[in-house]
Amino acid sequence: MPSRSVDVIVLGAGMVGVSAALALQARGATVTLVDRHGEAGDETSFGNAGLVQSEAVIPYTLPSDPAAIASAALNRDPRAHVRYAAMPASAPALWQYFQFSNSPRVAETAAAMKPLVFGAAEAHRKLADEAGCGDLLRPTGWIKVWRTAKGEEQARRDVEDLKRYGVVADFLDRDGLTALEPHVGAVGRGAAHFPDPLSTPDPQRLARAYAALFVSRGGRFEKGDAMTLEPAAAGWMVTTEAGRVSARNVVIALGPWSNDLARALGLALPFFVKRGYHRHYEPRGNASLNRPVLDLEKGYLVAPMTLGLRLTTGAEFARPDDPPSPAHIDRLEPFAREMFPIGAAKEAAPWLGRRPCLPDMRPIVGPFPGKPGLWLDFGHHHLGLTLGPITGRLLAEMMTGETPFVDPAPFRAERFG
């Protein structure tokens, strides 16, 4: 079996791994990208809502109000869906997430995330320009529509909190909303509008364009199983369909599967996934949407994509490998039909993805504790499309001994003890 040696192997060719590979390559490293699929962006980086959320400084948290908790736990709140069989296995990590959600650490996470989130759009623009796919990043911004006075109150509170971090947003009444989105139904009474974020009509094509840039610059993409990773004389080795590849440094960027490898290598993390579904719909008649729109009180988003109007759900709390269930999307579809001009569903069954999460809603970017040469770049939760390029930069700066552009301490694995 042929064997080769490179400076770095990056395991996982989603948005996060591809971006890390490019950032390392830009600093002079020879890099091989390994994925079990033959192409980049086949998993979570395919199915997301396509938002480069350059306003998402404040992390998503669990509710603290007992009535809201009860409503979510009993599956009466369509913004989330709980699969009860998953609870015993997920409870310890979710308990940590709940504790984090109701602590001053939310502000700590927001402060740590701010430079990453604010730098995200620029990092994408640079890569997209270099990859010649600038058309895949649209300057659309996005919109959160409310239905009721209570929803409006919540939206105004959220925007006031975000404005404290310098996020730009404005409010739209029904006329302002229909001026931007003429086909939003009458149930949408007003909206918060974030004008700065970008959106992509095709997140998979974006990841693949970045991967093509990596290959055009001399990087290698090999199909193989990351679980073959083993120590080798000069560092680490992975077996791919093309042979054995060894490297002094290896990056684990396997998205929701990262924890499987980290755990096999002895690292115990309070990792969990928030699963989410999508399905595409035909527009009704000549109706359209110009940008992604969130139905705030029902917790799903509809985005205009190349494949159709993509409805994405909020969080399903389930084990990563629990069988998919249409229950969450079935609950949301009637709400979507009153808010959006959607016609027939394009697929028989929804796509299922998994948001890789840590309880403090920060990714892990940095060295694998106690394993020289191993690096971690995962746990990007709701923001992996957004943060892939900028966390790739942070990781590459740490790995090559440059001064990181932000303090990396909040992102180290050691924060979990």
Ligand SMILES: Cc1cc2nc3c(=O)[nH]c(=O)nc-3n(C[C@H](O)[C@H](O)[C@H](O)COP(=O)(O)OP(=O)(O)OC[C@H]3O[C@@H](n4cnc5c(N)ncnc54)[C@H](O)[C@@H]3O)c2cc1C
């Ligand atoms: C419904 C939904 C909507 C979302 N919307 C947004 C959004 O609008 N904006 C945003 O920023 N984020 C969004 N996200 C989150 C975002 O999609 C993820 O955070 C991001 O895709 C994670 O990227 P990744 O590269 O870490 O993981 P992935 O894209 O899942 O990539 C991991 C890669 O590892 C590979 N792999 C796994 N196991 C192995 C193995 N054993 N051997 C080899 N390869 C392996 C997989 O094949 C895959 O290619 C959304 C997520 C969901 C589910």
